[in-house]
Amino acid sequence: MFTGLIQATGTLFHKGDTQVYLRWQTASLPPALTDVDLGDSIAVDGICLTVETILPDGFVAAVSPETLDRTSLGRLADGSLVNIESSLRVGSKIGGHFVTGHIDGQGHLESAVATEDSWRLSFTVGDRRVARYIVPKGSIAVNGISLTVADCSSSGDWFAAAVIPVTYHETTLQHLRPGQPVNLEGDVLGKYVEKFVAGGDAPTGDGLSLEFLAEHGY
Incomplete structure (x- = not known):
């Protein structure tokens, strides 16, 4: 279980068809990521992965065919920047919403527009498995980031979210371009x-x- 509050970013590299290597990108890691153990669950762009090998500058995790099929993970090029969050611990603060790390489907960025005090990001959703759970003022995880739906279509095939500057600049949202796919998880x-x-x-x-x-x- 996760909260959708990103703790760090990392770069992803594929190791064959069944593993990925995540290298820390953030210079100073939060405590939750400095004591990673074998078998720990870590969300990578919203995808719950299990740590198989710990390295000085990151970790290696296994990926299943289902994960590669349902998420954007298999299409990310080596060196792509990804969002990272460790699993929720008993007693930890919950600042976002409950995120399972099990992706429902994918969407695409439609536009990112800077406003006076935030960024307004809009997304298209072509997958009914996630569109059905998108409601006004509801929660949704976009590449693992907990966002609040500011506006959406009645069918959920389009939605917009207001993103504060700290979230925009400290996650991969700043690098998204129109048409790029994103992993989506509806509120459990x-x-x-x-x-x-x-x-x-x-x-x-x-x-x-x-x-x-x-x-x-x-």
């Missing part, structure tokens, strides 16, 4: 709500209904 809470409203296996066996939610003020 929305997935559970969808299952219950659709009449899934709720604890009571009855599921939830839109009428029940409206009656109780939701």
Whole structure:
């Protein structure tokens, strides 16, 4: 589990078809990344990977065919800059939102426009697996970065987010260009709500209904 608050950036290199090597890019690492152990989970551009080998300047992680197929990882060139976050620890502050590191699908940057006090980034989403969870003022992880949806289409196939300068300049968002793919993960809470409203296996066996939610003020 992660929070979507990026702790460092790194450069990615492929080691055959089943491994990637991540080299730290940030000069000063936060404590959470200085004591990485074998088997630890680390999010790389929002993708949960497991540390297999620890190196003086980074680590090596395994990647599965499913990961390569569903994310942008397999198409990143050697030396590409990526966002890095260690897994959430008990007692840690949660400043973003709960991020699992399991990518739902991909989208593409449409535009990045500087405003007076932030950047407004808009994205297109061609994958229904993630578009269905995009709602106004909801949370979404873009390349592992926790963002709030400022505006979106009713179908979720387009959305925009306001990004503060510190987030823009300390992550890979500053390097994105229109048309580039991004990894997207919808809010996990929305997935559970969808299952219950659709009449899934709720604890009571009855599921939830839109009428029940409206009656109780939701």
